[in-house]
Amino acid sequence: MADELEELYRTTYPTVVRFLYRRVWDADRAQDLAQEVFMRLMAHRPEKPRAWLFAVAANLARDEARAAVRRKRHLTLLKDDPVTLPSMQPSAEETVEQDERRSKVEAALGALTKRDREVLLLWDAGMSYPEIAQQTGLALGAVGTTLARARKRLVDAYDRMEQQSRAAHS
Amino acid sequence: MRHIPDEELHAYLDQALSRSQCVEIESHLADCPGCSALRDDTAALRDRTTALLARLGPGPIVPPSFSTLRDRYEAERRWRRQWTVRAGWAASLILAAGLGWKMNQRVQAEVARLQADAPFAVAPVAIRLLRSDSRSVTLPTAPTSKTLLSRPRQAVALREPTSTRLPVAAFQVADESAEVMVASYAPAPEGTDQASQEVFSVESQPAVSGGNLQGFWRNVGVDGLEPSTPGQLPRVPGLPVIQVQVQPGEAGAEVTAVDQQLEDGQLIRTIEGPAAKVSSLIATQEAEDASNRQPAAANSNPPDKMTLTLRQGDRMLAVTGPSKVLGSLMISRGGVRRRY
Numbered sequence: 001m002a003d004e005l006e007e008l009y010r011t012t013y014p015t016v017v018r019f020l021y022r023r024v025w026d027a028d029r030a031q032d033l034a035q036e037v038f039m040r041l042m043a044h045r046p047e048k049p050r051a052w053l054f055a056v057a058a059n060l061a062r063d064e065a066r067a068a069v070r071r072k073r074h075l076t077l078l079k080d081d082p083v084t085l086p087s088m089q090p091s092a093e094e095t096v097e098q099d100e101r102r103s104k105v106e107a108a109l110g111a112l113t114k115r116d117r118e119v120l121l122l123w124d125a126g127m128s129y130p131e132i133a134q135q136t137g138l139a140l141g142a143v144g145t146t147l148a149r150a151r152k153r154l155v156d157a158y159d160r161m162e163q164q165s166r167a168a169h170s
Numbered sequence: 171m172r173h174i175p176d177e178e179l180h181a182y183l184d185q186a187l188s189r190s191q192c193v194e195i196e197s198h199l200a201d202c203p204g205c206s207a208l209r210d211d212t213a214a215l216r217d218r219t220t221a222l223l224a225r226l227g228p229g230p231i232v233p234p235s236f237s238t239l240r241d242r243y244e245a246e247r248r249w250r251r252q253w254t255v256r257a258g259w260a261a262s263l264i265l266a267a268g269l270g271w272k273m274n275q276r277v278q279a280e281v282a283r284l285q286a287d288a289p290f291a292v293a294p295v296a297i298r299l300l301r302s303d304s305r306s307v308t309l310p311t312a313p314t315s316k317t318l319l320s321r322p323r324q325a326v327a328l329r330e331p332t333s334t335r336l337p338v339a340a341f342q343v344a345d346e347s348a349e350v351m352v353a354s355y356a357p358a359p360e361g362t363d364q365a366s367q368e369v370f371s372v373e374s375q376p377a378v379s380g381g382n383l384q385g386f387w388r389n390v391g392v393d394g395l396e397p398s399t400p401g402q403l404p405r406v407p408g409l410p411v412i413q414v415q416v417q418p419g420e421a422g423a424e425v426t427a428v429d430q431q432l433e434d435g436q437l438i439r440t441i442e443g444p445a446a447k448v449s450s451l452i453a454t455q456e457a458e459d460a461s462n463r464q465p466a467a468a469n470s471n472p473p474d475k476m477t478l479t480l481r482q483g484d485r486m487l488a489v490t491g492p493s494k495v496l497g498s499l500m501i502s503r504g505g506v507r508r509r510y
Contacts, residue, residue, distance in 0.1 A: 006236045013233040018226075027228035035234065039243040098225075105222045124223045129186035144177035144186065148212075151180070151219040158222055 008049055009038055016057050019125040022109065023061035033060045051131040054122060058135065100165070108157035116150035123147055174198060174205045179212045267406075267487065268480045387415040387427070404442035404487055405430055417443070425451070438491035445486035452477055452488050 016037055021030035037057050046052035109117060115136065122132045133140045174182075174195055181187050182195050199206045405411060409430035417425040425443030432438065441448050456477070476493040479486060 009233070009236050009239070014231045017228055017231050017233075021228035022223070022226050030228050031231070035239060035242075038239055039246065042240065042243045043247070102225045105225050108222070109226070120219070120223075123184070124220065129181065129184065141177075144181035144184070147184070148177045148180040151215050154222060155215060155218050 005042065005049075008041075008053075012050065012053060013038065015125050016053055019054065019121055020057055020061055022121050022124075023058075024064045025106065029064065033057065033064065036060060048131075051127065051134065054125060054127055054131070055135050058118065058122070104158055104161045104165070105154075107161060108154050111157045112150055112153055116146060116153060119143060119146045120150040120154065172198075173202065174208070176208070176212070179205075179209055180216065183209075183213055183216055264478065264480060267478075267489070268482065387417050389413065389415055404428055404440045406438055406440060406489065409438060412437075417447075419444075419447075423447075427451075432492070432495060436492045436495065438489060438495070441486075441488045441490070443486065445481050445484050448486040448488050449479070452479065452490070455490065 013034060016034045017027075017030050020033045020037075021027060024030055024033065034057070037053055037060060040056055041049060041053060044052070109120075112120065115138075118136055119132055119138070122135060127135070129140060129143045132138070132143050136143075138146060178187075178195065182192060187195070199209055403411070403414065404426055405428045409432065411428055412431045413429040415427040415429075417427075419425065423444050425441060425447050428440045428442075430438045430440070441451055475490060477488055477490040479488040481487075
């Protein structure tokens, strides 16, 4: 069991950190939360550890988001309304093209509904449709629909921002 | 011919469909250029999403070794277990205080009878506390009409009747310099009477003041109370009593306030009496403390006093003292100290 845990930790830890990072936007915090997730895993030893990991990670990220809202930071994590993100207006220092793109993706993700974003991130973290359905409470058949919509909206939002920024530059 | 819905193409590309569903879709795609084009678009969209999300990484991830994480987990588990034990000790302390209080109320007559037969000495640990500190304390007295309190002043040693001794629990105080007995009674070893005589024959001014209590109070010397009162005196066993105040009332309605001194000079005050009176006194005391603290708020001094109360029927017992010390009495046991 310990070996299985270790193997799971080795293979899944980076994915969990990435998953959390896209919810809390703080690399250190994402790592802290990921370690907390794995320590809880040691205590609980669930039957389906992988799905369990992401369920707990999502919960922790949600709690973190609430705390962030209380601190009036990380507006990205605010609910369903598309919001104006600080990162949508890159600061003067954020001149590197890579950073700009990254900010746009972050903003595009923030423009999704909470449900769409959750499903998209779970899928990107490698979870299967049944696992996503179980965690989000969606019907299995609705996962594909949600993903199709989320992908389209993410890309559309990103392209729209690209166009706006090109127009602003020219 | 049924064309393939968008979401089904996504599920197909995500390998979320059964083999038979895949076969069905693939055979349709082979014959339907429209759906085939849509499939390519969907695949491109899917790939783009993946590429976009890939930009949102937290940077290089260096996971701590599994053994580090496991050690941390084990440490936290041990810590939680200790906390549970300490919470149990805290409950025991309150229970012990309550038990002693209740017992004192119920066996007054018995205690008085036993006291008539035996000399009394303070618990040896209390002696050590005083003797390690050369400060003298005063035991102010006030004239009283109460027969019980009107005995001539004399150096009398305190000791609980042996028949009422309970097991002793030893705790570390915050500075870990001295042990304090917190169970009800501590057995006094043979030959300690002389030491206790020394302790309670000293007289001078109190080292510290416990603050004024609201209402009319009568100071009562500890020696004045002897020997028939110690059994019913509400206090933290094992600490020297430096002042006893009584607020007279109807039969059974009087309130007793006992100040005890810690080795560092700080006070612990125990108030016992009708619940309404005691809670009102505590509230007033806390309000006063709060207002006294306000001017010093700029120095960001945290509240340093806490009060533990125990209610039984219409009686209440309240122990007020330095948070650190009361907390330590309850929590810090066995020399292992944790933040709390």
